[in-house]
Amino acid sequence: MAKFLLWAVVILAVLLVSRILAQQKARARHLAERRQAEIGQQAAETMVRCAHCQVYLPRSEAFLSQGRTWCSAEHARMGLKR
Numbered sequence: 001m002a003k004f005l006l007w008a009v010v011i012l013a014v015l016l017v018s019r020i021l022a023q024q025k026a027r028a029r030h031l032a033e034r035r036q037a038e039i040g041q042q043a044a045e046t047m048v049r050c051a052h053c054q055v056y057l058p059r060s061e062a063f064l065s066q067g068r069t070w071c072s073a074e075h076a077r078m079g080l081k082r
């Protein structure tokens, strides 16, 4: 009887450890997938061009003014290149 209890405890311990390991693996995979998604989002971000110096930059970093995109506040103030 004592032997049976010992085996039961050993089996339960193995199940517990394998479940913890599976959870850790799932969490690591989840984090990796999220990082990949973030990288993909950055790469897919629309590029816009500065109306002054024609430099391309991500839309999130661009200045919007007078219906045009600019690379910096200074270029937005200077306006179109003549």
Ligand SMILES: [Zn+2]
Pocket (backbone or CB within 6 Å): 050, 051, 052, 053, 054, 055, 070, 071, 072, 075
């Ligand atoms: Zn510019």
